[in-house]
Amino acid sequence: MNIDFVEKQKSKILLVMNSLKGGGAERVVLTLGQGFHDLGYEVHVLTFKPQIEFSLNPNLNYHLLKFKNFKLIPKLDRRDRVFAYVVDRYISKKIGKPELIISNLDRADSILSYSRLPNITYVIHNTLSLLYGFNKNDNNEKK
16 A cells, blocks of 8 residues: 655745835844744745845745836725735735735735735834834923
8 A cells, every 4th residue: 555645735924015124014024934934834025115124034935026016006095906906816826825914014004905815914013102203302301
């Protein structure tokens, strides 16, 4: 009796961002990606701009789907809806079916809000000092 063992495919995680241009949210995404890789996931990072200011981790799979050409479409919601369709098609063809899609930052959140893919989670990254208008000079003046 011949039994062939089929290697189990790793579950996929997709992290989506505008770009990998410096900043805390971008660093968080790359750190999270390594953590998912360490847990045994196949990790993909999808960006919409070619800007990169970090060393790319060889354990992660990187994808670029340029948003620039879609800026010609009038009305932001229509533009995001059309681009979301393109993003869904790209993910289905090039990545497969991620078990989890994590959207990071406003542009990615806006686009993926029109996605028809399942299991999308939105992460809100912010800087409280900017959100609430804190400034070192303001604090000194209020005392």
